[in-house]
Structure formats: structure tokens, C-alpha cells
Amino acid sequence: MSLRGKAAIVGIGETPHKRSWPGRSALGLCAEVAAQAIDDAGLRREDIDGLITMGGIYPARVAEYIGVRPWNFAVSAGLMGSTSGVALTIAAMAVSEGIANYVLFVAGGARDPDNPQAAGGFRMEAGFQSEWFTPYGPAAGANTYYGLLYTRHMYEYGTKPEQMAQVAVNQRFNAAKNPLAAMREPITVEDVLNSRYINYPLHILETVMPVAGAIAFIVTTAERAKTLRKPPVYLLGAGVSQGYDNHWYMPDMTITPTVYSAPKAYAMAGYGPKDMQFAEFYDCYTILVSCCLEDAGLIPKGEAG
Structure with a gap:
């Protein structure tokens, strides 16, 4: 279809x-x-x-x-x-x-803050994750998963913290032009690297902020x-793909579902990565932006930095 x-x-x-x-x-x-x-x-x-x-x-x-x-x-x-x-x-x-x-x-x-029920967020039931994973360390939610993904990307491709920090700088630069954005103050690579660790190698200025x-x-x-x-x-093209809740179950932690959904969207639209002039991905963590850029074919795998 x-x-x-x-x-x-x-x-x-x-x-x-x-x-x-x-x-x-x-x-x-x-x-x-x-x-x-x-x-x-x-x-x-x-x-x-x-x-x-x-x-x-x-x-x-x-x-x-x-x-x-x-x-x-x-x-x-x-x-x-x-x-x-x-x-x-x-x-x-x-x-x-x-x-x-x-x-x-x-x-x-x-x-x-005075009415937690107003958030409209997700409420997950207790399951195998809380029973089998959390007691052994991965208790910081998505920070754990993306910290592992970041570490694996560093191991596989030699990615440097300075390269990931630049992603945060770029995203903040874009947000500064949006009057509806929550974080509009410019930051530098040094600001990112000097911010405290949330889960190594992720700094707080590389992590998602709920708004x-x-x-x-x-x-x-x-x-x-x-x-x-x-x-x-x-709408010219669309593709949908679903990965796993826990990244360590994926065949390759550095590959996101974008590697499957992007080709579907390109094929439907009749365009390819080289035709793209603008790209926007969910930017909860610097490493996810980088992996999505790679998996969408916009840059070779391992060269997001």
C-alpha cells in the first residue's frame, strides 16, 4: 500500500x-x-x-x-x-x-508538581524488567539503555565524547530559533563535557529533559x-518499524529501527538519502540522534561524530 x-x-x-x-x-x-x-x-x-x-x-x-x-x-x-x-x-x-x-x-x-495525575504520562506495570534487571544495576530507566548504546558506539567506531557533545550544541542552536522551545540558551562543547554525568558516558546536557x-x-x-x-x-513517504524496549536484546545495540523504517519511507516517496535537505529525529539523547542519522543513510555507519 x-x-x-x-x-x-x-x-x-x-x-x-x-x-x-x-x-x-x-x-x-x-x-x-x-x-x-x-x-x-x-x-x-x-x-x-x-x-x-x-x-x-x-x-x-x-x-x-x-x-x-x-x-x-x-x-x-x-x-x-x-x-x-x-x-x-x-x-x-x-x-x-x-x-x-x-x-x-x-x-x-x-x-x-502539585498534581501528578495531570501529567498524562505512561504508567507501566511491574514485570520481568523490575524483577530480573533492576536489582542488578539498570535502574535509571532510559539513561541506562542509552549509556550502554553510547559506550558500544564508542567501542565499535571510536566515537569521542567531543563529537557527541557537538550534537547537543547543534540541537540547542536550533532550539534558540524556536520561540516555543523550552531550552533556548546557547551552550558550548565545553559546557556539555563539564556538566555532570548521569550515566557514563552521558552528561546531563546530553539527556532528555521531560517538559x-x-x-x-x-x-x-x-x-x-x-x-x-x-x-x-x-505526505510523500512513510515507514514504521519497532525495536525492543531493552536495547541489549537487539542484534546490534548501535542499530535503531530507523534502519528499517527509513528505506520504506524513501521507497514510497521516490527519493533517497542524497535528496534530503532537512532531517529531524527524536533527540532524547545525543547518541540516538547520531545513530538515526547513520541508520537513515544520511552518513555512513560509525561516522556520526
């Missing part, structure tokens, strides 16, 4: 992103960006007949709270940092197959998009 040119984003909404947002809830923030996206597209709430939410925020609650009617399609997509990209693919499939006309995606969290905020977008068919208020953004 090819989605090339069959669907488009026609409206978006986004709040500023902050360390926390006291007095706000995930539902409230999602309602705010949903209203922005609907207005941006020139639609009415009644036009929305499909809904996708970030995992942990249930479609029924969102629909009730913001007053949309997803009678034709609703699903919750919980794939951590890749959720929005996967949601776009799901929405495109839904509209191109005639399941829904306008699909709204919302994601957000409040991180209200509060919300985003939304609306997807419809290419034909409907032509009749709306603003120029649409067409």
Missing part, C-alpha cells in the same frame, strides 16, 4: 514547552492545541470524525473534553518518541481508505485538503 500524495496535514496547534505547567492538566493542554489546529484548518469541531491520542491519554476522554465526535475512527498510539510520526501514518491510512474524513492527533502533558506542553495536527485526503484555508503539507 502506498500513501504517496494521498493525505496531507491541514492544521496544526502547539503550546510553548516548559519544565512544568502548574495549574494545567494534560487534557486542558490537549484541548487548547486541538482548538488551534481546528481553527488553523478552517474547520469546525463537528468536522472531526477521527481521533488519535498519545498513549496514556484515552481517546474517549479527549473527545468528551474537547467536544469532537470521532464516530468513525479512534485509537491511542503509544510509541514514546516516535508516536507523532506513527500517528501521522495511521491518520493517513484512515483517510486514504475512507475510514474517516478528518483525523485529529493530540499529545501533551502538564507535569504539574510540559502539547501539540496537535489534522490529517485529511489530498482532495479535501485543496478546498481548505491554507496550503497543505502532503
